[in-house]
Amino acid sequence: MNLPEFNDLLALSRENPEALERLRRQLVDQVISGANPDTQARLRGLQFQIDAQRQLSSSAMGACVRLSRMMNASFAELMTQLNQPSDTPPQTNAKIIPFARSVNDEVL
Structure with missing residues (x-):
């Protein structure tokens, strides 16, 4: 559509x-x-929150202000996470495979 x-x-x-x-x-x-099936549940939850904020408002302008505050709070949280990363390094399960050494294009 x-x-x-x-x-x-x-x-x-x-x-x-x-x-x-x-x-x-x-x-x-x-x-x-x-959207990606892995993110659909999160998007539906976010839409539920948006709809709830709209219903709590007595006017379209009130809904706009509420949604703007919601977006600003989310943006502030993102900025905090980006500027103050966790002290804990991310967990990885990757196996490191070293490159083969070569001399004159011959693999040793």
Whole structure:
């Protein structure tokens, strides 16, 4: 499903907000369903949080402010993780295989 033109969305929001909401949900579901299966559960959880913040708001502007705060908090957490990495080195299970030594392109 493709996103309609802006003017069509604007008209839909004025004339039939329920249809616009159905379209929004369809498009969100389409994006989540098209994501890597390993990340779909996380995306559905995030969408649940977004929907909850929207429902708690009494206006579209209030929802926008709530979602903006949510994004800023997530960004701040990411910045903290990037700037202050854990003291514990990452666990690896890789086996290190040394290169063969060679002299004049002959393998020793």
